[in-house]
Amino acid sequence: MFGPEFERKVDRIVARYPEPKAALLPVLWLVQRTRGFVGLDAEAWVAERLGVGAAHVHGVVSFYTMYRQKQLGRYHIQLCTTLSCMLRGSDDLAAHLEKKLGIRPGETTPDGKFSLAKVECLGSCGTAPMLQLNDDYHENLTIDGLDRLLDGLP
Amino acid sequence: MERILTRNVGKEGSHTLAVYEASGGYQALRKALGAMTPEAVVEEVKRSGLRGRGGAGFPTGLKWSFMPKDAARPKYLICNADESEPGTFKDRVLIEKDPHLVLEGCLVSAFAMGARAAFVYIRGEYVHGARILERAIEEAYEKGYAGKNVLGSGFDCDLVLHVGAGAYICGEETSLMSSLEGNRGYPRLKPPFPAQAGLWGCPTTINNVETLACVPFIVERGGDWFLSIGKPPKNTGPKLYALSGHVKRPGVYEAPMGLPLRELIQNLGGGMLRDDRPLKAVIPGGSSVPVLTADECDVDLDFDSLAAKGSMLGSAAVIVMDSSTCMVRAIERVAHFYAHESCGQCTPCREGCGWMERVLARIERGEGRQEDLDLLLDVSSHILGHTVCPLGDAAAMPVASFVTKFRHEFQYHIDHKKCMV
Numbered sequence: 001m002f003g004p005e006f007e008r009k010v011d012r013i014v015a016r017y018p019e020p021k022a023a024l025l026p027v028l029w030l031v032q033r034t035r036g037f038v039g040l041d042a043e044a045w046v047a048e049r050l051g052v053g054a055a056h057v058h059g060v061v062s063f064y065t066m067y068r069q070k071q072l073g074r075y076h077i078q079l080c081t082t083l084s085c086m087l088r089g090s091d092d093l094a095a096h097l098e099k100k101l102g103i104r105p106g107e108t109t110p111d112g113k114f115s116l117a118k119v120e121c122l123g124s125c126g127t128a129p130m131l132q133l134n135d136d137y138h139e140n141l142t143i144d145g146l147d148r149l150l151d152g153l154p
Numbered sequence: 155m156e157r158i159l160t161r162n163v164g165k166e167g168s169h170t171l172a173v174y175e176a177s178g179g180y181q182a183l184r185k186a187l188g189a190m191t192p193e194a195v196v197e198e199v200k201r202s203g204l205r206g207r208g209g210a211g212f213p214t215g216l217k218w219s220f221m222p223k224d225a226a227r228p229k230y231l232i233c234n235a236d237e238s239e240p241g242t243f244k245d246r247v248l249i250e251k252d253p254h255l256v257l258e259g260c261l262v263s264a265f266a267m268g269a270r271a272a273f274v275y276i277r278g279e280y281v282h283g284a285r286i287l288e289r290a291i292e293e294a295y296e297k298g299y300a301g302k303n304v305l306g307s308g309f310d311c312d313l314v315l316h317v318g319a320g321a322y323i324c325g326e327e328t329s330l331m332s333s334l335e336g337n338r339g340y341p342r343l344k345p346p347f348p349a350q351a352g353l354w355g356c357p358t359t360i361n362n363v364e365t366l367a368c369v370p371f372i373v374e375r376g377g378d379w380f381l382s383i384g385k386p387p388k389n390t391g392p393k394l395y396a397l398s399g400h401v402k403r404p405g406v407y408e409a410p411m412g413l414p415l416r417e418l419i420q421n422l423g424g425g426m427l428r429d430d431r432p433l434k435a436v437i438p439g440g441s442s443v444p445v446l447t448a449d450e451c452d453v454d455l456d457f458d459s460l461a462a463k464g465s466m467l468g469s470a471a472v473i474v475m476d477s478s479t480c481m482v483r484a485i486e487r488v489a490h491f492y493a494h495e496s497c498g499q500c501t502p503c504r505e506g507c508g509w510m511e512r513v514l515a516r517i518e519r520g521e522g523r524q525e526d527l528d529l530l531l532d533v534s535s536h537i538l539g540h541t542v543c544p545l546g547d548a549a550a551m552p553v554a555s556f557v558t559k560f561r562h563e564f565q566y567h568i569d570h571k572k573c574m575v
Contacts, residue, residue: 016314018228018354024336025319029278052336063338063497065320066278082240083441084398084473086487120322120491121240121441122279125398125471126405135281 073115084125171293174254182370187307195266201377203390208362220349231269235276239440241471244394245363249283253290259366271312322495327360341543384411389456399474412456431476439468442548444555485556486514492549503546506537520571
């Protein structure tokens with residue numbers, strides 16, 4: 001459903017495994033990388049392509065926290081708030097982000113620029129507090145540093 | 155001490171094959187394929203005393219020996235790179251800074267067990283690490299270290315990177331396999347153990363990243379060399395410690411197994427973050443293990459010393475808390491994690507984790523009731539040991555330890571409706 005190049009990538013993923021179903025997580029990743037989210041139409045397409053039920057695909061998509069069903073903002077801010085980050089001040093960063101962006105975790109700014117989430121441990125505890133901005137980690141954050149980071153985004 | 159696991163960390167281009175080869179990389183694979191039988195590799199790992207670095211501390215060589223010797227069905231190795239235990243960030247260093255060490259560990263271990271493929275299951279959030287591993291795998295294929303007829307030896311082994319999608323539970327080995335097969339990450343009961351029925355029903359062994367990274371050194375330098383490091387015979391080898399929380403220099407530190415906890419905090423970590431705030435408590439092995447009070451911190455960081463103190467080495471993620479820490483708030487945050495990450499399959503864990511979180515939240519808000527403290531211990535004891543996988547235990551143990559060891563702080567919260575600190 002996303003063109004021949006996409007289909008070729010799917011073929012290559014499927015070929016890595018003894019059973020096509022094992023390609024489910026990677027193919028869902030490919031879909032989300034391509035369009036920004038998964039979506040019910042793509043779930044049905046993936047189910048057909050891999051020979052599994054659409055309900056199974058939906059069950060998998062809803063089990064894992066990183067698959068999403070709608071478009072997020074251009075910048076997805078995922079603030080780690082688990083224990084090591086909490087000890088180093090992530091509560092203050094969370095409050096600052098909510099105030100600065102005017103949104104709560106789980107929401108997107110009206111201009112579609114930022115989405116905010118509080119997430120569980122990202123494995124960056126030695127450089128706490130930290131957040132993941134789209135794919136990248138930003139570590140050892142302060143409120144000033146956070147402002148500089150966000151204010152500098154186009 | 156000589157840095158072993160982290161010898162390449164800090165070098166320019168440490169993630170590239172060129173730098174890895176220049177530091178003697180892939181010599182262990184050449185040695186294993188050229189001069190050793192698979193059984194000899196397993197024996198060397200058994201002799202080394204290597205115990206799993208993912209959390210359970212099970213003897214690695216023994217685990218490998220459970221794999222059937224015949225070739226009736228394909229055999230698989232999984233490298234568990236789903237590092238998600240709160241406080242743990244040691245595997246990420248190896249993945250990002252020395253990916254070929256991890257891959258060489260996979261290849262030598264796959265040879266030892268007769269595995270035809272090694273799957274590296276990495277957590278989805280490690281986007282950067284996954285890109286580095288993907289490129290390293292390409293390099294390994296280009297140079298003939300992976301794929302068909304590795305280094306002309308007749309041994310075939312594919313390397314496959316598999317990216318997770320956000321689920322702590324997938325670090326548990328049966329859940330990981332379920333996820334890799336394209337399902338929700340639900341754990342299942344053992345037996346059958348993965349060595350009998352793993353991926354697609356085939357014999358499978360799952361080892362942690364750091365565990366596999368030890369293997370090339372054991373093959374090159376010998377099991378006796380590894381056995382001589384740390385506290386032989388049962389707590390051996392170099393170890394990565396992930397230090398976080400209220401210290402001046404948090405980070406990953408390599409030291410011989412059995413590093414004294416106070417030495418890690420004081421010498422390597424530079425001491426407490428603020429000189430006017432003394433040590434209050436330490437979680438020594440990731441958020442799943444029982445907490446130690448400051449008085450209990452004269453302990454060596456190894457499997458058996460921490461077990462003797464009623465805690466665990468776990469993933470060697472040391473979380474340090476100073477006198478400004480509210481223990482009610484700290485454990486409430488930990489309880490929230492487990493309530494969020496419970497897969498929902500077993501009733502004691504699904505219901506109990508949420509219940510503990512709600513009770514802790516009301517104590518934290520100043521709405522606690524006197525009976526809540528015994529209630530927390532009661533709920534915890536009904537989760538412990540009553541679930542398919544260890545997530546239930548991981549949620550229950552810290553709550554019980556915090557409430558028991560810092561009961562006066564919880565009592566203060568209930569009596570005064572506010573924090574002691």
